[in-house]
Amino acid sequence: MAAGEATEASDVSDERLLQAAAAGDRSAFARLLPRHLPRILALAQRLLGSRAEAEDIAQETMLRLWRKAPFWKRDGPAVSAWIYAVALTLCRRAWRRRGPPTSALEEDLVDSSPSPAEAAEHRERARRLREALARLPPRQREALVLFYDHGLAMNEIGETMGIGVHAVESLLARGRARLRRELREERG
């Protein structure tokens, strides 16, 4: 069966699409994009607070996936975990390069508030969360974002971050406590 035929069905797994991409099937690779781009973009936007940087990171992550596809190992981490891991690495580099996000990117926030007062309150909450997250150690911040924003299970977070489930549990517990403290201090 040709690679193109192998990837016709809509329920083809990421792993199968990646194998086809490794053989040079661009259409299989194109089908991976809508599955993963929204998550990478949301992750990078949350961590970096910049839409433009999020786009750059999403693009670089997927280009690396294309380049590395021939070296993919079936018994390695899931494709989604690999993608998250690369995106997190690129976000950390961007963070180190230019520091935490400093300005509020109001246009980047989902604004479903019916009134200007509620919209202002919404923006204020987003700013508080962003600034409190920025004061957390990187791994706590990343674990919290993967858990709350992306709905990943602890074992999936562990696979992405290269740590065990108990280490994830510990990161989340410490991250939650620290984030609550930071939010309280900012309010007080």
Place this chain on the structure above:
Amino acid sequence: MIQIGERRASDDPVDELAELFAATRPTPIPLSPIERRILSAIAPRVPSPAEWIPGARLAAAAFACAIALGVGLGAALPLAEEPDALELAVLGTFSGDLAAEWP
């Protein structure tokens, strides 16, 4: 009963952190322009080292065969030009004259 490794935020009671994260999600970025940029940037697949090394080995083996064949042919040529005693003997079995002359 959910095992600890499979636990995710949606399995927990909604607390103020879950609510805060949910309420402040960034606006989704339109995908099409980024998809187009990525697809236009991906280079055509070229054989990776893992793929071309076996190919190179095959080519080297074919080259060695060709050399050996050439050496073999080269060795055979003098026989064709100057038949030695053994060849003469073999040829002689098919030649009445030579056979008659052979002791």
